[in-house]
Amino acid sequence: MTTPTTPTPGPTSSTATGTTPDAAVRRRALAPTAGVVAHRAPGGALARMIAVEARLMVRDPSVLFFALLFPAVLLTVLGLVMPWADLPYDDSDPLLGAITAITGYTPIVLSLAAATVAVSTFPAIIATYRQRGVLRRLSTTPVGPARLLVAQVVVNLAALLLAAALAVASGVLVLDISLPEQPATVLLAFLLAVLSAFALGSLVAARAPTAAAANGWGMTLYFLCLFFAGVWLPLPLMPDLVQDIAGYTPLGAATQAMTAGWVGQPFPTTQLLVMAVWALVGVPVAVRLFRWT
């Protein structure tokens, strides 16, 4: 098995390309930087990653809608369409009876906003990056892939805060919901809700091998979260047992704690502790379980 060839010189003939007119461009573009020890602006890469991830999120219409607009749209539509919106939230309780049902639904929507971003959007993106080798590709650079996770959390957190602000703003402006009796409690409960929801999402993000897997696991978890958060049936209408269970899930506790702060019930210590535990346990476990490839 032989093949005929003309006697061509070996690979060294390629040096001839060094004399082509754009050789200078090539040299400028490629010449190695042996021995250069420059000081990179710390965080320069991270800042750029955050900017890039934000741009990518804005370019994805479905993510943009669900992460940013869905909570506000849901609250507004329910408030305008549902006949129960302006009825008292819960007649059997003096405090809950003093607010409208749509005001009572607002903490639920805030829980939904947290769950949508943290449990659905965030793990799906991370799993996609893992599946497609984006994380692995970054591990070949001096920066490494960990910063991409930080950038993702930052961008998702920003989206979530914006979504929550939009929801509350549209509730106040369009539906005339009443403002929280104890804003600090509501804010604290919301922040812990975000942390615990991200802890939950991180567990999915840590292990899901593919985007499809992340979607499957994330969606299951998401709908469980929504159920316990009271999206379909507000908590006061649920059986006591379900309410008790909900109080130990991140977003069930979140809804209960935010509602307590909203109407001026006693400080929701248990629910806040539940969320703190979810965050304090979930995040380190996710970090430990995290797979880069």
Place this chain on the structure above:
Amino acid sequence: MSTTPVVRAEHLRKSYGTTLAVRDVSLTVERGEIYGVLGRNGAGKTTTVEMIAGLRRPDGGTVEVLGLDPTTQAAALHERVGLQLQESAMPDRLRVREALDLYASFYPDPADPADLLDLLGLTDKKDTAFKDLSGGQKQRLSVALALVGRPELAILDELTTGLDPHARRETWAVVEAIRDAGVTIILVTHLMEEAERLCDRIALIASGQVAAVGTPAEIVTLAQGEQVLRVRPHTPVADAVLLAAVAGVPGVRDAVVEDRALVVRGGGTVVQDVMVALSRHDVRAQDVRLERASLEDAFVSLTGTGTPGATTTPPTTPAATPTTAPAEV
């Protein structure tokens, strides 16, 4: 400094569970060369370069790259080594220029992204999203990203897999341009033609071991050790004159005249020596054919495993490609 090898790997070993991916690989890459790591799919090529690049920790053996230990100094190494990985994509909606700018921000003294786009022919695609690029464009972006840190060593893994012949040759020209700029290159490939065309030296890997190391010609010689040169004179020349002309030329093992053409068998520099000898005797060639064992033949005889990637690659005979010129004029 310039005499220190860029890569010195000794007796590397790596297994995944019970699968021994790399049994015993030693190789030395010198500064400024294109070093081919050639072998069929699953031979252990990628695992080998991943250990060199500090992405995987060897189970055994030692490796030193640019004076650094990849297992403990990966971050420092990654500032000086650029990797183009098999099957690593960018986010779908990331645009070409954005990807380059992002990766440029990872390095202390990056190349100008505009220059790189120019070099890789991606300037008119700079605002195109990754998912809208062709396979060849994705590969070229991947190369650009590997080069944006202005590495001293670039590791290119299966660079042209999945590319059509035209895109493949364009990519080869880029590899040569990179080497000409002073970058040492490790080229992982299962394509004979690619290794033969680009590499200064090749390590032939089979079943996790180095089967042979040398220049493409040396590897072919190792396997077969013989070239066949067929020269048809421009004007009729007596057989005896032809044979006399090449008698005593070093490297000629056998010379006969067949069908008015001189057929010389030999090794080493026999081709040029014979042509010079003929020229001295005023014999001018109308047609010259060189028949020799291809790298593919060498591969089969050195590894005994059959053609690497035979099921996935187009014919790799040099005669099939315009760049290596038709055999008969």
